[in-house]
Amino acid sequence: NEVTKLESQYKPIFSANHYVGCTGSQPSTRGFTCSVWQLFHYLTVQAARTEISQDPLEILQAMHGYIKHFFGCTNCAEHFQAMATKRKIWSTPNKDDAVLWLWAAHNEVNNRLAGDSTEDPLFPKIQFPSQSSCSGCYKQPISPAIMETNWDKNAVLSFLKNIHNPEYISRYGVEHEELLQPTIEKLRQKRMIGNVFSDMDMRMGMLLYVFCIGMMVIAFKLFAFKGYRKKPYGHDLLGKV
Incomplete structure (x- = not known):
């Protein structure tokens, strides 16, 4: 039993x-x-x-x-x-x-x-x-x-x-x-594949990081200084006297 x-x-x-x-x-x-x-x-x-x-x-x-x-x-x-x-x-x-x-x-x-x-x-x-x-x-x-x-x-x-x-x-x-259990060859192949994916992940992460920084800079330029634009006056349209 x-x-x-x-x-x-x-x-x-x-x-x-x-x-x-x-x-x-x-x-x-x-x-x-x-x-x-x-x-x-x-x-x-x-x-x-x-x-x-x-x-x-x-x-x-x-x-x-x-x-x-x-x-x-x-x-x-x-x-x-x-x-x-x-x-x-x-x-x-x-x-x-x-x-x-x-x-x-x-x-x-x-x-x-x-x-x-x-x-x-x-x-x-x-x-x-x-x-x-x-x-x-x-x-x-x-x-x-x-x-x-x-x-x-x-x-x-x-x-x-x-x-x-x-x-x-x-x-x-x-x-x-x-x-x-896997043979030494299979473990070696698995580690190689893991390294490939690790390198790829790192490159993708860097690209995403750069993209986010770029988008933040653009957003800052578009919206951060919006309230500080020069107000238009009538003499600006007619020219200075």
């Missing part, structure tokens, strides 16, 4: 099984689970970009509750809850750290499932982002013996905020694009 009420309140709510950005090379790989990860990454970034709520746990708590109560894979849900406890999900101090918490958790899951039967051979479970997609996200290791990736977390945060920015998300395969 609660879900039905919320669907009615926040419609349109979509339900689909066509995962364009998460299509796997096999029917059993990627798809829904990939899309769930992408959705929550997007939501943590959106929460960090807005001031609607100051709660750093808003998105992480929603994801934790969804996976705990609704996710179809019980084993996966238990693994996620154990990892969340180990990584102290409830101690996340701010919204930027929530973005990084989910990123680190996803990389831990990728590391655990790398080479697993659920892995798509064309989309291996790597530590994200790769060096080719974000070379600045990697620091040079202090020692060659250190195997753990040495991340520049500030660079990672900027990278995540960029790729999950709604202005840059691909619209490929989207059937109802008008329901999404």
